[in-house]
Amino acid sequence: MRLAELQSQMCLALRADTVPADLPLMGGRDPRRRFLIHRRNYETSLIKAMMQKFPATAWLVGAADLMEAARVFVHASPPAEPCISQYGRDFPDFLSGTSLAAKLPYLRDFCELEWHLGRAAIAIDEPPVPISVLARFDPGQLAGLMLRFQSGVRYLHAGRPVDELMQIFLSESAPKSFMLTAEPVWLEIRGARGAFEIARMTADEFAFRNILARGAKVEQAARVAIEANASFDITTAFSNLFAQGLVAGWDRQE
Amino acid sequence: MTSAQIGAYSTGVGLRLAHLAEVVADRPPVPWFEIHPENFLGNPHASELLDEVAEHYPISMHTVGVSVGSASGIDRAHLKRVVALVDRVKPFLVSGHLAWSTHEDAYLNDLLPLPYDDESLHLLSTHISEVQDALGRQFLIENPSSYVAFTHSTMSEVEFLGELVARTGCGLLCDVSNIYLSAHNVAFDPQRYIEALPANAIGELHLGGFTAEADEADAGGTVLIDTHAAAVCEPAWTLYTHAVRSFGSIPTLIEWDNEIPALPVLIAEARRADAIKTAFLAQEERCDAVG
Numbered sequence: 001m002r003l004a005e006l007q008s009q010m011c012l013a014l015r016a017d018t019v020p021a022d023l024p025l026m027g028g029r030d031p032r033r034r035f036l037i038h039r040r041n042y043e044t045s046l047i048k049a050m051m052q053k054f055p056a057t058a059w060l061v062g063a064a065d066l067m068e069a070a071r072v073f074v075h076a077s078p079p080a081e082p083c084i085s086q087y088g089r090d091f092p093d094f095l096s097g098t099s100l101a102a103k104l105p106y107l108r109d110f111c112e113l114e115w116h117l118g119r120a121a122i123a124i125d126e127p128p129v130p131i132s133v134l135a136r137f138d139p140g141q142l143a144g145l146m147l148r149f150q151s152g153v154r155y156l157h158a159g160r161p162v163d164e165l166m167q168i169f170l171s172e173s174a175p176k177s178f179m180l181t182a183e184p185v186w187l188e189i190r191g192a193r194g195a196f197e198i199a200r201m202t203a204d205e206f207a208f209r210n211i212l213a214r215g216a217k218v219e220q221a222a223r224v225a226i227e228a229n230a231s232f233d234i235t236t237a238f239s240n241l242f243a244q245g246l247v248a249g250w251d252r253q254e
Numbered sequence: 255m256t257s258a259q260i261g262a263y264s265t266g267v268g269l270r271l272a273h274l275a276e277v278v279a280d281r282p283p284v285p286w287f288e289i290h291p292e293n294f295l296g297n298p299h300a301s302e303l304l305d306e307v308a309e310h311y312p313i314s315m316h317t318v319g320v321s322v323g324s325a326s327g328i329d330r331a332h333l334k335r336v337v338a339l340v341d342r343v344k345p346f347l348v349s350g351h352l353a354w355s356t357h358e359d360a361y362l363n364d365l366l367p368l369p370y371d372d373e374s375l376h377l378l379s380t381h382i383s384e385v386q387d388a389l390g391r392q393f394l395i396e397n398p399s400s401y402v403a404f405t406h407s408t409m410s411e412v413e414f415l416g417e418l419v420a421r422t423g424c425g426l427l428c429d430v431s432n433i434y435l436s437a438h439n440v441a442f443d444p445q446r447y448i449e450a451l452p453a454n455a456i457g458e459l460h461l462g463g464f465t466a467e468a469d470e471a472d473a474g475g476t477v478l479i480d481t482h483a484a485a486v487c488e489p490a491w492t493l494y495t496h497a498v499r500s501f502g503s504i505p506t507l508i509e510w511d512n513e514i515p516a517l518p519v520l521i522a523e524a525r526r527a528d529a530i531k532t533a534f535l536a537q538e539e540r541c542d543a544v545g
Contacts, residue, residue, distance in 0.1 A: 001406065002325075002373065003325040003368075003369070003373050003374060003377060004325040004326065006325075006369065006404075007324065007325050007326070007354060007357055007366075008357065010357075010366060011357040011358075011360065011362065014362055014364075014366075015360075024369075024404050024405040024406050025402045025403070025404060025405070026402060026403045026404065026405055026440070027400075027401055027402035027403055027439065027440050027471065028439075028469055028471030028472035028475065028477070029471060029472050029473075030470070030471040030472070031402050031471060032471075033470045033471035034401045034402045034439075034469075034470075034471040034477070035401070035402055036470070037401045037477070037479065038364050038366060038367075038401065041363075041364040042362055042363055042364045045363050045364070046363055078360040078361065078362065078363075079360070079361040079363060080359055080360070080361060081319070081329065081331075081332060081361055082292045082318065082319025082329070082332055082355070082356075082361050082363075083292050083295050083296030083297075083319070084292070084296075084363065085293070085296035085297045086296040121299070122297045122298060122299045122300065123298055123299065124298045124299055124302050151298065192299070193299050193302075194299060
């Protein structure tokens with residue numbers, strides 16, 4: 001058997017429930033069972049990584065249920081590259097399609113919030129760009145600016161106040177009962193070097209910052225914010241970006 | 255810093271994220287650390303702390319993600335990131351595995367076995383040469399922990415490693431615990447394996463813990479699993495003594511990746527390895543004096 005074919009079959013066997021009978025293996029009386037050690041290594045190492053990444057989600061749904069969901073996930077969506085810290089971005093979406101989400105309609109948002117917290121906490125801040133740097137531009141050029149935000153800044157719009165639920169988890173002080181209202185929240189997650197914080201925003205400011213953080217020009221962000229709120233104060237919102245140290249760099253398209 | 259400069263007596267410790275902040279803050283008495291670049295490349299904060307560690311300790315870099323055994327090709331984007339980290343941290347050794355872990359666009363997060371035949375030899379020689387060209391330095395290949403072998407292998411593992419050294423000029427990372435484990439699981443003589451390795455290619459030794467469990471493939475038997483979740487067992491220490499006699503005093507690493515204990519536990523394991531090397535060197539000196 002050629003190596004490419006052999007590895008293709010082994011890859012399938014790692015991700016499926018059965019090991020093909022014609023894999024040319026030796027080891028013990030039943031080498032196909034021995035091969036299952038590799039399948040278990042693959043599965044358990046990635047499940048462990050997911051459980052370490054999503055402890056709050058495990059708290060919410062129960063560790064056993066999340067492990068089972070993670071087991072299905074790691075076979076359906078193996079990592080694309082060897083840095084496992086970056087693995088799991090699709091897990092919130094995956095969870096939203098499971099029976100767990102039928103019981104907890106806010107599960108996807110909560111899990112995504114946890115993903116963002118984890119990513120924000122391992123970021124590092126760059127020296128923030130001071131607002132004085134804008135003096136080098138003509139007012140007409142500002143509209144074409146694209147700002148690069150600190151890498152630990154993330155935005156999440158959730159249909160329910162999942163940030164309150166997260167605070168309960170983080171403070172390890174669960175009340176006897178907690179009513180999660182169906183009120184949307186717009187969140188800014190900011191972190192660096194092991195720490196993070198979650199701040200609520202208004203819908204218009206969220207729209208402004210969220211699209212800027214994704215690389216839009218200032219003029220596009222202003223348009224989106226004004227669509228959300230016709231009286232949006234762009235000047236204040238723009239200067240706040242710098243005052244709060246969110247901006248790490250900029251680019252300008254002619 | 256070269257491996258010779260690291261010192262004949264020094265045994266390092268695998269630096270895992272659980273100990274990173276402690277190492278930066280306390281600078282424990284460890285002669286050198288080995289890191290997995292994959293733990294740092296996706297983690298800017300850890301990467302920043304690694305720079306501090308590298309200012310005070312020699313570093314050996316041991317990649318688990320450059321899959322030199324993959325028939326679908328090595329992950330060149332990942333190799334590029336590893337090379338950039340090597341350029342920044344300047345490790346005294348860079349190593350990887352005789353294994354494959356990627357298939358097309360999937361990373362399988364395990365070190366998977368290879369058949370030892372001409373096709374694998376050609377593929378690995380090509381890939382190792384490419385890695386060495388990218389690094390601009392020698393790459394060490396570690397012998398695997400084996401649970402299965404392949405019916406169509408045409409050479410032994412140790413012959414295969416020797417051929418890789420001859421064809422590429424790569425070095426070898428001799429994982430003594432892996433030899434003990436594989437010898438148990440797929441039945442060979444571990445001492446003869448060590449004696450058959452090309453001694454002048456050995457650049458580093460590894461020692462790690464494993465776990466015995468009932469062998470589902472062989473009723474009544476046991477299989478050893480390379481968990482890196484325990485202390486080095488006594489038979490592996492005995493084999494390590496044999497490796498030191500065969501290879502001389504080589505930088506040695508204590509690996510412990512799961513159920514990670516406090517750092518002093520790892521340091522104590524490292525000192526045991528140093529004591530074995532010290533005893534070997536003292537014996538050599540006595541022999542020289544008599545001779």
